[in-house]
Amino acid sequence: MTLLAERTETLTTLGSALRRALDGAFADVRAAGRESFPADNLLRDPTLGVEASRDWVFARLRELTEAGFGSTGLPRAAGDAPDPLGAVTTFELLAHGDLSVTIKSGVQFGLFGGAVANLGTEWHHDTYLGDIAALRLPGCFAMTELGHGSDVASLETTITFLPGQDAFEVDTPTPAATKAYIGNAARDGKLAVVFGQLVVAGERHGVHAVLVPLRDPAGDLLPGVHAADQGHKGGLLGVDNGTLAFDHVRVPRRMLLDRYGGVAADGGYHSSIDNPNRRFFTMLGTLVRGRVCIAAGAGIAARRALSIAVRYGLRRRQFPAPGRPDGVLLLDYLTHQRRLLPLVARSYALGFAQNELTAALVAVQGGSEHTERDARELETRAAGLKAVTTWFANAAIQEAREACGGAGYLSANQLTGLRGDADIFATFEGDNTVLLQLVTKALLTDYRQAWSGLDRGGLVQATARVVGGTVLERTAANLVVERLVASVRRRPEETTLVDRGWHAWMFEERERHSLESLARRMRAAGRAAGDSFEAFNALGDHVGFVARAHLERVTLEAFIAGIAACPDPEARPVLERLCSLYALGSIGADRAWFQEHNRLSSGRAKALGEQVNQLCRELRPHALGLVEGLGIPEGWLGAAILQD
């Protein structure tokens, strides 16, 4: 039964318009989702222990699956049309509630089901997808090993073809090869997608995935399969993470997920992709949806926390002041505004960037035409936004917790639970630090390609093309931004601090210059004598800076495009201020860099703080609308401090 109150959410006109703008191209889908989502059993009792949490989560996931939420986007059988948009928006909706349910759903339908769908072929689809989608066959995505987390290429598990037996033997040769942190492994998983090195007649063909049954219908482990419970964690208590090890476990040949590489009955290895490296990355690339979903879920978690803290700041008074005998509203303190409003602005910014990422996923996985370059850009963008959004979520939830004082620490107010659950988002589906390295690596590849055809004299133009053209062509705001930047390029310091052209120019300069200088240092490192590892190792922080600079630019441009698409006269000026607050926050955080690279005078740098203050003051009267716009229905927040 759904509570009526949750459906009759009354929004201010500003909140309603902002929500529509932030929901963007997916506004109707998302609104419909909010309308139909079963929300009366949204949050888990924080006092439940590990086993009880797992029980509750499994039951809740079953309930959601039966209501049509959960397996959305997963084909039921071979030939079904893919629905990446449904997958992402459903994941987002789930992230409005208990995050263990969200992640358990992601493990089952996204990772496990997704691997069967994307890496398997017709027999796998017809045999398993129906049961997976209906949650009759809970399963695992067994990639990570104790000794090998980010370094998937070094996995040690072996999948060895047994000639004449039409079978493979799956084995865990060392303790470091034990699969670890695997959701569904400790308790519920019946079947696993196991990643390992495929060995045929003594020859290694790189990482492949094979289906291995784990437990019989009664839940007992099958012979040769070892599973251990990894027990209590910092959050996500309802997800049964565990380890898996295989002692020469034999499975029929057809269990190999052979879309990109398989073994014929006669023992011949075949693959549609000759280059083993490309094959590896193609297989991993199909998993990009997981990162898109995690970024989306982290964004929602941040919005929930910020909604709670801002709404609390609009009720809570502390310290009487002249003209305010009953105490000052927390959100009337400039320090409090500075704690929360820039995070709200960034939440909008990342939301617009997420919309573009979701659109890119739909373009690549939705069945329409796309190039290999589209797919690679999607992977880069997904890796990068996953990293920045999950880090942002943790920082935002923590700030929200502290902004609610002691009340923020009570589990009844949801913030500490959110914080504990979202924490691991920074690590799983790719460690954030490693993901940023992937982003920069991709940018350097683009840069090198653009540069390779030119002589030395053409370097500057090449850089301009890479940043101003090739990379940019994917963002919707391309032309708008180019025009904005052109208008300020000659005299950037003669604009106001809220000039969008100046923001765009600054963001572009930060990316262009840092990428260009990194490329130069990389070439020098490649030529250097001595320990080549140390030569590249020395560039670590520069690598991270470039990735962040890139993602900031992409995010700003998504925000600009989002504003351009908003027709509402009340919402637009508010969005403009939010965008300025986001942009100045980003410029302000790197204002040392901008000064060091002659892109910002010290006088102008000093003025940034007061401009941020001014934007906070201007946005303060709209605070309620701002959080309504974030899209979390008030009745779903579940924070006790908001309920009296």
Next chain:
Amino acid sequence: MTLLAERTETLTTLGSALRRALDGAFADVRAAGRESFPADNLLRDPTLGVEASRDWVFARLRELTEAGFGSTGLPRAAGDAPDPLGAVTTFELLAHGDLSVTIKSGVQFGLFGGAVANLGTEWHHDTYLGDIAALRLPGCFAMTELGHGSDVASLETTITFLPGQDAFEVDTPTPAATKAYIGNAARDGKLAVVFGQLVVAGERHGVHAVLVPLRDPAGDLLPGVHAADQGHKGGLLGVDNGTLAFDHVRVPRRMLLDRYGGVAADGGYHSSIDNPNRRFFTMLGTLVRGRVCIAAGAGIAARRALSIAVRYGLRRRQFPAPGRPDGVLLLDYLTHQRRLLPLVARSYALGFAQNELTAALVAVQGGSEHTERDARELETRAAGLKAVTTWFANAAIQEAREACGGAGYLSANQLTGLRGDADIFATFEGDNTVLLQLVTKALLTDYRQAWSGLDRGGLVQATARVVGGTVLERTAANLVVERLVASVRRRPEETTLVDRGWHAWMFEERERHSLESLARRMRAAGRAAGDSFEAFNALGDHVGFVARAHLERVTLEAFIAGIAACPDPEARPVLERLCSLYALGSIGADRAWFQEHNRLSSGRAKALGEQVNQLCRELRPHALGLVEGLGIPEGWLGAAILQD
């Protein structure tokens, strides 16, 4: 029974010398504490629920109390010599184990017992201190109210004298006056120190404290006392926080803790302090020890986390590289060094600052002569270090968690539990944001006093005196630092980046200039027409900056003094590098400010990053010694990832 392994810790010679240096003046006390502390039951099972955690924590606290740890520093009866050093070092030792035990101990012996000792008089001491110290009388420190957290002066609870009845009536007049987040309130507390407005014959005398019995020996609430359990929290599950409300509860007159203000049998109010404001701050001032302890405990929590992460980084390999076929040790990645080593350096820095704070507490509360100024400076320093150290602890634990990847998320590896427990340290015993405001307020008062005797022309000299003299006279390194600064003042940019004189000059300039300009803006705000709240409100971020700048200087100078006191030829150069890493981290974080205020050229600012890299490289070979020096015995870390 104590495990032998915990006592036969084998340290490198460097680790041993660093530990002695960081333990400083209290090295012997701390070493003896580590030797004798009952450490075989140190950590709580993370799967225990709320009630089981409370049971375990109470039992553990009883065990520690019986072993002589717990109530150290609390007098047993009137006339006992105070032992603030014992109190702080015992709190530190407790923080090596389950933090619920630490905080429960702090509630019982520090806050509850401390209030009876410091605010009460002979009868209270003789009647209650023995039972409190022996844990026979668990009690509460009931200050915070639902509607009044940081704003203690606005408490609404009333303590009304009943003429002719030799009694007070304690009452909770509104829901907002309900005491909240009170440790021991939900379950164990039998007696409470209740803070409220003292009312005698209709006249209010401000906040006082009175003892109110809560429960009978069977644990049932007494008539008129309402307590509610605040249940599950983000951490500290073993502490039974709850709310308390009083419905016209009557207590005998002698229950008022009347050291600073009391009511005679005839109903006459008397106090040794005439000024109500001064009386209020004197009463609150006696509670400074709590903040000193929280800062100390947060420092230990950070050290535990960094010890785990650095030791893990010395075992864990990932990604093969040229010359490293088995993978690169995590701590050999410069990015990993940059994540952890600056935090280790800051941990040392704050440790030295904490030593000075503890020494100041001993000077003020240890029974020897001290001035009111000494007491006020102690309060300022305690407030400030509590804020920066607790924030640092949360950031350091989080970085340590992420640096351990998925393993960091398993409760068996201790990091998420530490993170959840330490989180609230940023809020309780004074919200950090508010505490920084207190620090700046005190600095402005000093500044105004130094300035008031001079004409306008003398302003610059006055500032120099305030920062270079009066405020500095409390730090041990005063003369050393003055000499260092003098040597670089004329040509600061001609030094190397690791020149200590340059560091000291930069830290001093940051504090001096920001304080001076804030004072100017404050005066202007005071004269401004219009809403005076908004005039001061606009200065919020400047206020926070000044406090941080002050605390950074104090911390650097403590580090310099700590190095000066270290005789070990192996440890000294390592400490010098750690100090440089700390100093450059601080300068680097504010390098935009330094450029904007012409204290740093852009060329020099750009060179900071490479110097930090270089220091990380130089410290890397000493990583094990560095964490040994942090003083947490390896056997006490309890992290499963370090145990095979």
